[in-house]
Amino acid sequence: MAKIKFDHVTVKYGNHTVVKDFSLEVKEGEILGIVGPSGCGKTSLVRSLGGFLNPDEGDIYISDNLVYSKKKRINRSPETRRLGIVFQDYAIWPHLSVYDNVAYPLKKRKTPKAEIDKLVRQALEQVRMTGYEKHMPAQLSGGQQQRVAIARALTSSNDIIIMDEPITNLDAKLREGMLDEIRVLQQNLHTTIIYITHDQEAALQLCDRVVIMEPNGNICQIGTDEDIIERPANRFVFKFIGVSNFIPVVEEKGKYYVYQAKKELCYAEKKPKGFISGKPSVMGIRPMDIVFDDESPVKGVITQAVFLGTLFNYFVKIGGAELRVQRSMLDSLDGREYKEGETVGLRFLNEKYYDAEEGEVRK
Numbered sequence: 001m002a003k004i005k006f007d008h009v010t011v012k013y014g015n016h017t018v019v020k021d022f023s024l025e026v027k028e029g030e031i032l033g034i035v036g037p038s039g040c041g042k043t044s045l046v047r048s049l050g051g052f053l054n055p056d057e058g059d060i061y062i063s064d065n066l067v068y069s070k071k072k073r074i075n076r077s078p079e080t081r082r083l084g085i086v087f088q089d090y091a092i093w094p095h096l097s098v099y100d101n102v103a104y105p106l107k108k109r110k111t112p113k114a115e116i117d118k119l120v121r122q123a124l125e126q127v128r129m130t131g132y133e134k135h136m137p138a139q140l141s142g143g144q145q146q147r148v149a150i151a152r153a154l155t156s157s158n159d160i161i162i163m164d165e166p167i168t169n170l171d172a173k174l175r176e177g178m179l180d181e182i183r184v185l186q187q188n189l190h191t192t193i194i195y196i197t198h199d200q201e202a203a204l205q206l207c208d209r210v211v212i213m214e215p216n217g218n219i220c221q222i223g224t225d226e227d228i229i230e231r232p233a234n235r236f237v238f239k240f241i242g243v244s245n246f247i248p249v250v251e252e253k254g255k256y257y258v259y260q261a262k263k264e265l266c267y268a269e270k271k272p273k274g275f276i277s278g279k280p281s282v283m284g285i286r287p288m289d290i291v292f293d294d295e296s297p298v299k300g301v302i303t304q305a306v307f308l309g310t311l312f313n314y315f316v317k318i319g320g321a322e323l324r325v326q327r328s329m330l331d332s333l334d335g336r337e338y339k340e341g342e343t344v345g346l347r348f349l350n351e352k353y354y355d356a357e358e359g360e361v362r363k
């Protein structure tokens with residue numbers, strides 16, 4: 001049973017189509033991440049779900065209720081949709097105390113005072129803000145304000161919460177803490193959470209499933225963190241989720257070369273897994289998956305070597321391109337030092353292949 005369903009939803013602003021024919025089912029009790037570059041339509045989807053924007057086509061269901069249908073002319077008001085939303089651009093009302101912010105959705109629903117008191121207390125406890133009831137937002141840190149925003153979302157609904165970039169403005173340590181808190185919240189209350197961000201790392205860390213959107217608003221992959229990291233659906237996903245190198249490769253008489261012009265750079269004598277024959281192809285490879293190996297016929301020259309605290313980062317010139325290579329501290333325990341200007345052999349692990357003519361974004 002899907003908790004939320006977008007069914008062929010299209011959103012336009014004037015004649016600018018932002019999301020086209022978007023379909024997605026969010027399962028009960030899951031944390032689903034929606035990740036995509038700025039402007040791909042994430043907030044537009046949240047506003048459509050919340051009832052603040054009317055899609056030009058399609059249906060939206062919340063807990064099996066049809067809350068919006070262009071064709072059937074159904075459009076339930078935001079209050080009746082019973083969603084907790086933590087908005088991207090404004091977190092909490094500056095003129096209301098912490099208590100009043102969190103009580104607001106309940107007051108609006110004309111909840112009895114004693115019940116409001118109880119629910120506000122519970123929500124503040126969930127986000128560890130007990131004792132701050134009388135504080136005004138200006139007296140709180142950014143992280144505390146975000147926690148109040150989440151508490152307010154909880155008094156709107158502890159069933160479904162949508163968080164649109166809730167932690168972008170927090171420092172790294174607070175950000176980590178927030179992710180843990182969101183996870184605990186989900187475990188305690190079994191809330192269904194949609195977590196929207198352009199921070200792919202946070203999404204992969206937090207969410208049960210992640211949806212990757214392309215700049216044009218299309219979904220290009222839905223999967224667990226393992227699916228997305230191990231099996232990126234296309235070149236866009238590969239590039240989006242981590243530091244990447246792309247190297248043109250060619251097949252000739254059963255041998256595989258990097259860079260057409262450099263025939264000595266043969267890196268495989270049998271067909272690598274996933275290689276696309278008969279088409280110009282590029283290899284996508286992560287810096288950690290390029291290994292220095294003196295035996296390899298693929299040679300490059302180190303142009304830059306930098307120690308980054310936990311790993312060594314190198315730029316290696318090969319043919320007309322520069323590759324980024326990383327070696328962990330553990331790999332470096334062999335005592336071999338690699339210096340700028342040195343020629344090194346390169347071996348490739350876990351590489352992926354993409355159609356070179358496909359471009360970076362699948363249309």
Ligand SMILES: Nc1ncnc2c1ncn2[C@@H]1O[C@H](COP(=O)(O)OP(=O)(O)OP(=O)(O)O)[C@@H](O)[C@H]1O
Binds near residue numbers: 037038
């Ligand atoms: N009210 C509006 N009127 C016209 N165009 C809009 C409006 N709101 C958003 N857009 C346009 O729609 C597109 C998608 O915007 P949206 O806010 O949904 O993106 P987003 O994925 O949330 O981006 P970000 O990661 O920056 O928050 C953008 O090109 C934006 O300029």
Ligand SMILES: [Mg+2]
Binds near residue numbers: 044
């Ligand atoms: Mg947005």
